[in-house]
Amino acid sequence: MAVEREFEVLAGQVRLGGTLAVPDGAQGLVLFAHGSGSSRHSPRNRSVAYSLRMAGVGTLLFDLLTEDEEAEDEVTAALRFDIDFLARRLGEVTDWVFRHPELRRMRVGYFGSSTGAAAALVAAADRPEAIGAVVSRGGRPDLAGGALERVRAPTLLIVGGADDIVLDLNQDALEQLGGPRSLEVIPGATHLFSEPGALERVAALAGDWFVRFLGGSPQLETRP
Numbered sequence: 544m545a546v547e548r549e550f551e552v553l554a555g556q557v558r559l560g561g562t563l564a565v566p567d568g569a570q571g572l573v574l575f576a577h578g579s580g581s582s583r584h585s586p587r588n589r590s591v592a593y594s595l596r597m598a599g600v601g602t603l604l605f606d607l608l609t610e611d612e613e614a615e616d617e618v619t620a621a622l623r624f625d626i627d628f629l630a631r632r633l634g635e636v637t638d639w640v641f642r643h644p645e646l647r648r649m650r651v652g653y654f655g656s657s658t659g660a661a662a663a664l665v666a667a668a669d670r671p672e673a674i675g676a677v678v679s680r681g682g683r684p685d686l687a688g689g690a691l692e693r694v695r696a697p698t699l700l701i702v703g704g705a706d707d708i709v710l711d712l713n714q715d716a717l718e719q720l721g722g723p724r725s726l727e728v729i730p731g732a733t734h735l736f737s738e739p740g741a742l743e744r745v746a747a748l749a750g751d752w753f754v755r756f757l758g759g760s761p762q763l764e765t766r767p
Contacts, residue, residue, distance in 0.1 A: 545569075545596045552605050554635035561605035561636075564596055565645075571675065571757025572601040572640065572649040576633050576666075578623075578657025578681075587735070587742060588656065591680070594746035600753050601649065603640070607632050607659070623658055626686050630665035637670065650757045652676040652696070654749060661686035668693035676756035678749045681709060681734050684716035691719040698724045699752045701745050703732030 545566040552561040562583055565572065573595055575588050583604040592602040606613075607629055608622060616622040622629070633653070640646045652675050655663030660682025667674040668690040677698040684691060684700060698720055700713045710728065717726050727748050732741040 545601070550603075550605075552603075552636055553639050554632055557609050559606045559609065559636070561603055563601070563603050564592070565601035565649075566596050566599050569599055569601040570650055571652060571753055572603060572646055573652045573654050573678075573753055573757070574633065574636060574640070575602065575604045576629070576653060576655040576659030576663045577604075577607060578655075578659045585656075587680075588654070590742055591654065591746045591749055594743075595654075595750055595753060598750040598754050600652075600750070600757060601646075603636075605636060607662075624686075626658065626661045626665060626688075629659065629662035630669070630690075633662050633666040634669060637666065637673065641673070650675040652678070652753050652757050654678045654680070654753075655682055656680040658683055658686060660684055664694055664698070665690040667696045667698075671695040676753055678752050679713075680745050680749070681706060681736065683709070683712065684720075685712045687716070691716055692721045694720050695722040697722060697752070697756050699748065700724070700726045701748055702726065702728055703734060703736060703738075703741065704728045704730040705732060706734045709734060 545564040547564045550561040550563045552559045583606050653663035660679035664687040674696045677696050679700045702710045702713045736742045
């Protein structure tokens, strides 16, 4: 089993809490960019991360904000929508991964949700040779603006069929993406994919995408 390890991730001049788990033989590592007001403890992202590890892909969940920044954001809600700031932070964590002796040879992908998906797309556009794949869950790719056409990483947009406004935004963004892309709509699912089986479908789609573009080492484990 891929053991979860708590890490202190260095991002520029700040340190962030992180949870790293890498299955034996993993070729790829997925960095999770959580949505507004969330953290690395997001139960939805943790569930998806578990499924990715079952497909043989490593995962790194981390807090995009420091404790002081979180406290500020609780009051102002400003940082959670500052996509350029979040993208820079994600890029700094990516740079840390590429410097880490255990991780630097792995192919890196991004899994972003809500506003974190926009940050992931901007960060991927800024590192076209470094990022191997992007998956967005109920994301706001429209907030990535002009960066969409610069994204070269294969990108999968996953949206709930009942999340009408976000679905429209994703359909528009799909046409603007500069690299290989696909849109998967989960019938009847709302923004948080809380319907029975919806999040499991997200995890399966994401796992297939990352294994395809990052490589995987299928495990023999089953969910307890």
